[in-house]
Amino acid sequence: MIHSSRELNGRVARFxxxxxxxxxxxxxxxxxxxxxxxxxRLLPVITLGGSADGPFGKKAPINGAGGLSMTYAVCPSGTGPSLHAHRHTYETFTVMRGRFEFSAGETGDEKVVLEPLDVVSVEPGVYRAFKNVSDEVGVLQVLITGGEHNEKDIYFPASTAKQISDCDPKYLEYFEKRGLRFEEASD
Incomplete structure (x- = not known):
């Protein structure tokens, strides 16, 4: 409980x-x-707190908010991460600045463009990607809820592994050594 201005300020995050x-x-x-x-740039705002290691690490101005992780995703025009999924957690996005195209499905063929203050929530197990389609630097608020919040919850399709490997196989090894998981290509 908050009993003082100091405690209240300890629960404030300044962008x-x-x-x-x-x-x-x-x-x-x-x-x-x-x-x-x-x-x-992924800027953690709220992490799980305690010893829990969320998908965005343990370092954030606010620790512990009832099982919620929150970060800001900052994307210059034309950028955004490739397809990925969360095994057990929901990922909910609110456009704070810019316009974002969200893709979903096995190959990312399902698409929708969101404007400022629009929200999309993606269920566990669904591949998703997003890209800033505006001319300005875009910002998303990203909330992760439910399930287990850690990097093991996130996985990438074989197509992302191939994109990285095509640049240099050492790059894929770099991400795998850091605990990121990639699906195997099916023949």
Whole structure:
């Protein structure tokens, strides 16, 4: 419970003071390869708290909010991560700035464009991707709820693995060593 202004301020996140997730801070791969996996900048706002390791790490201004993880995904025009899915968690997006095209389904053929303050919620097990289709830097609020919140919950289709491998097989190894999971290609 909040009993003082100090405690209240301890539950405040200021956008201009947010730091990118740890995995992005140390990534030395070419930007176009990193863009296949992450939004250009993922800025955690709320993490699970305690010792729980959420998909965006443990570092955020607010820790613990009833099983909710929240981050801002910042994407320059024309960028956004490729298809991926969450095994057990829902991922809900609100467009804060810009316009975003969301793709869903096994090959990303189902598409919808969202404007500022529009929301889409994607169920567990459904592949999704998004791309900023505006001329400005876009920002999404991303909420993760339900299930187990960690990087093991996220997986990528074989097509994403191939895109990365086509750039350089070492890049795929880089992501796999960091715990990202890729589906096997079916022959």
């Amino acid at each position: 201009d003071r947010l730091d990118a997730i740890e995995a992005q801070s140390g990534c030395e791969l070419p930007l176009h390869v990193c863009d296949l996996i992450w939004s250009r």
